[in-house]
Amino acid sequence: MSILITGGTGFVGAELARTLVGRGEEVVLFDVAPNYARISDIQDKVKVVTGNLAYWAEVLNVVQENNTKGIIHLGSMLSVPSNANPWASFQVNVVGTMNILEAARLLGVGKVVFSSTLATFGLDCPPVVTDTTIQRPITMYGCGKLYCECLGRFYNSRFGLDFRSVRYPAVIGPGVRTPGVAQWNAWMIEYPVLGRPFDCYVEEDTKCPILYFKDAALSTDLIYQAPRERIKTMNYNVAGVVPTRTAKEIEQVVKEHVPEARISYNPDQKVMDYFRAARTEVFDDSRAREEWGWQAEYPDFQKVVADFIEEIRVHPDRYGIVQEN
Ligand SMILES: NC(=O)c1ccc[n+]([C@@H]2O[C@H](COP(=O)([O-])OP(=O)(O)OC[C@H]3O[C@@H](n4cnc5c(N)ncnc54)[C@H](O)[C@@H]3O)[C@@H](O)[C@H]2O)c1
Numbered sequence: 001m002s003i004l005i006t007g008g009t010g011f012v013g014a015e016l017a018r019t020l021v022g023r024g025e026e027v028v029l030f031d032v033a034p035n036y037a038r039i040s041d042i043q044d045k046v047k048v049v050t051g052n053l054a055y056w057a058e059v060l061n062v063v064q065e066n067n068t069k070g071i072i073h074l075g076s077m078l079s080v081p082s083n084a085n086p087w088a089s090f091q092v093n094v095v096g097t098m099n100i101l102e103a104a105r106l107l108g109v110g111k112v113v114f115s116s117t118l119a120t121f122g123l124d125c126p127p128v129v130t131d132t133t134i135q136r137p138i139t140m141y142g143c144g145k146l147y148c149e150c151l152g153r154f155y156n157s158r159f160g161l162d163f164r165s166v167r168y169p170a171v172i173g174p175g176v177r178t179p180g181v182a183q184w185n186a187w188m189i190e191y192p193v194l195g196r197p198f199d200c201y202v203e204e205d206t207k208c209p210i211l212y213f214k215d216a217a218l219s220t221d222l223i224y225q226a227p228r229e230r231i232k233t234m235n236y237n238v239a240g241v242v243p244t245r246t247a248k249e250i251e252q253v254v255k256e257h258v259p260e261a262r263i264s265y266n267p268d269q270k271v272m273d274y275f276r277a278a279r280t281e282v283f284d285d286s287r288a289r290e291e292w293g294w295q296a297e298y299p300d301f302q303k304v305v306a307d308f309i310e311e312i313r314v315h316p317d318r319y320g321i322v323q324e325n
Helices: 011-022 056-065 079-084 086-107 140-159 184-193 213-225 247-257 269-277 286-292 301-314
Strands: 002-006 026-031 046-050 068-073 111-117 162-168 170-172 198-200 210-212 235-237 263-265
Touching: 002 011, 011 026, 011 213, 026 056, 056 068, 056 086, 068 086, 068 213, 079 086, 079 140, 086 111, 086 140, 111 140, 111 213, 140 162, 140 235, 162 213, 170 184, 170 213, 184 198, 184 247, 184 301, 210 213, 210 301, 213 286, 235 286, 247 263, 247 301
Parallel strands: 002 026, 002 068, 026 046, 068 111, 111 162, 162 235, 170 210, 198 263
Antiparallel strands: none
16 A cells, blocks of 8 residues: 655655655655656655646546555645745645545545645744644735645544644755745755855844754654554644744854855845744744654754755755756
């Protein structure tokens, strides 16, 4: 029986696929635009199916055809594309998740893990965001993700579906290309390593909780594997790097690794409006820790930067990185 990862050739999905393959699982990756470079090392060990979450028949077919025992649902339009095209975002993120839940229900799939986001919080965020903080998203992306958290909870109570989700903060790692309000965290490391200047689009004192992509994959795998009786809260914050650093503090750590880094600041006021409304100092993940033993492997930012640089050096093709010098 197989585990289906939607968005399976994406940034987090490919890393998770690597873990599952390593454990001997049969893995199917469903993606609208498969990125084969990201999975070149495991391509002969997984099945890749091209398809669109918004198309019910394609979802039903991939779940039915592959004797699916579990679904890890990562496929999504991210924040900036969702705001740019809310109509498409609704079809992919909301209808697509409904399609996954329905397919799981009708075909008796054991469990569904969903990837949600810190962006389900938003308006007037308190400095410490916990699993019981009121969720008032201010983006199309956040609205859709929050609805799907609630939809999963409904499928659990109404149909007994084993649904769980993790809310990532900003996920960082090499090769992020999709524009986003928090991508500066990753680009402030990647650009200097590649010898490029980085003009940061937030103010120096801006803070945003971050999670290294390997920890995003790890948390998703851990919640997938957790015994059902441990899942009480159902939708969980997962934090990564502690403490949350300002842009300037990130710059300082990067310069310890790349002293010649050229970083300037040219804040985008729309992005700053977002961070002024949704400023979070602490992304509290105590329930994930207590209920299913979550613990980040990369809570230390120095360790993140060192591994990030090593990944670029060892696997530039995997991350679509072109060295200019
Ligand atoms: N990257 C972050 O900072 C972040 C933060 C919080 C939550 N998340 C969530 O984590 C999950 C994984 O994100 P990621 O960082 O790997 O992003 P990603 O963009 O690298 O991966 C998403 C994948 O979904 C695929 N996809 C998009 N639309 C699809 C559709 N209609 N049908 C099938 N596949 C489709 C894309 O081709 C891509 O491979 C997403 O659900 C995202 O919302 C990401």
